[in-house]
Amino acid sequence: MEKxxxxxxxxxxxxxxxxxxxxxxxxxxxVETAKAILDGFQRAGFIYLKNTPITPETRKHVFxxxxxxxxxxxxxxxxxxxxxxxxxxxxxxxxxxxVTQLTDLSAVESLRSSLPDIKESFEIGREDEPxxxxxxxxxxxxxxxxxxxxxxxxxxxxxxxEQVMRAIAVGMDLPEDFFDKFIDVGDNTLxxxxxxxxxxxxxxxxxxxxxxxxxxxxxxxxxxxxxxxGGLQVRSPGGQFVDAxxxxxxxxxxxxxxxxxxxxxxxxxxxxxxxxxxxRESEGGDGGEHPPRYSIAxxxxxxxxxxxxxxxxxxxxxxxxxxxxxxxGQYLVQRLxxxx
Ligand SMILES: O=C(O)CCC(=O)C(=O)O
Ligand SMILES: [Fe+2]
Numbered sequence: 001m002e003k004x005x006x007x008x009x010x011x012x013x014x015x016x017x018x019x020x021x022x023x024x025x026x027x028x029x030x031v032e033t034a035k036a037i038l039d040g041f042q043r044a045g046f047i048y049l050k051n052t053p054i055t056p057e058t059r060k061h062v063f064x065x066x067x068x069x070x071x072x073x074x075x076x077x078x079x080x081x082x083x084x085x086x087x088x089x090x091x092x093x094x095x096x097x098x099v100t101q102l103t104d105l106s107a108v109e110s111l112r113s114s115l116p117d118i119k120e121s122f123e124i125g126r127e128d129e130p131x132x133x134x135x136x137x138x139x140x141x142x143x144x145x146x147x148x149x150x151x152x153x154x155x156x157x158x159x160x161x162e163q164v165m166r167a168i169a170v171g172m173d174l175p176e177d178f179f180d181k182f183i184d185v186g187d188n189t190l191x192x193x194x195x196x197x198x199x200x201x202x203x204x205x206x207x208x209x210x211x212x213x214x215x216x217x218x219x220x221x222x223x224x225x226x227x228x229x230g231g232l233q234v235r236s237p238g239g240q241f242v243d244a245x246x247x248x249x250x251x252x253x254x255x256x257x258x259x260x261x262x263x264x265x266x267x268x269x270x271x272x273x274x275x276x277x278x279x280r281e282s283e284g285g286d287g288g289e290h291p292p293r294y295s296i297a298x299x300x301x302x303x304x305x306x307x308x309x310x311x312x313x314x315x316x317x318x319x320x321x322x323x324x325x326x327x328x329g330q331y332l333v334q335r336l337x338x339x340x
Pocket of ligand 1: 191193212217224226232272273274295296297
């Protein structure tokens, strides 16, 4: 086994898994890797993947393209503003979304006005959805090629989603293609994230200030691409927030609430957040600012029209099913409605 990517003294172990052994390995390596992936989602709710089909060059290009979007003037970005949970596409300025566990709207509202997350984001959905067109920025200057770069990345992430779900199926001793028909539409969201540079004093003066508040993700799995800045933290079983330190050219993958529900709670959807980067010895003092951080989250969901009820093998008798079935789209719109 690889050395774990993250290990805490109170029970959080996030494995680092070589996906190429699932995709191209021997039959034994394939099964072993699938079991390790499922085990990671069951124990931690998080895994790191290396050697995925998404190349370092693609990743670099997508991050550069994302940064160019966020350099646009505020009013240009706001002319592509996020509209509704149903569409879930467009730009959110700092302070718009407060990700949280709370579903009580007034509690969410008071949190939002006290300490808004220091972040901005741009959400892209599947392009072949006539009811909810993507809110593409005009392609001039630095933004030439934005749309094709993002659409192509969307498709590559969609394929990776399919591979990871195949691994979960093999890990569960189900037919490898078990999940294919539940996820083939690609009702997923590509979220570009920018956490602007921020004075270090902001975090010192407001102890509750974070870059992204603690939350679990809502859907199936999330493919999370982070730069080298750091600041992502995952909650351990003992309740501590543990640094999920960036590892070059890996993808952090975490399970969301809908997959936890689908798996009859055999898979965990684990709370995480983004705070200021951990202090490195070399950086010394408290003055100055933290540099910006960029990340990209690709939220993978079951098709909105898929009816989600406990996966075979995750319960022995009907009485052991913890949840009623629900349509994926209905579940996700409910969750998004509570946070915007
Ligand atoms: O920026 C990150 O590393 C995490 C983002 C995240 O958790 C989210 O957008 O759901
Ligand atoms: Fe998240």
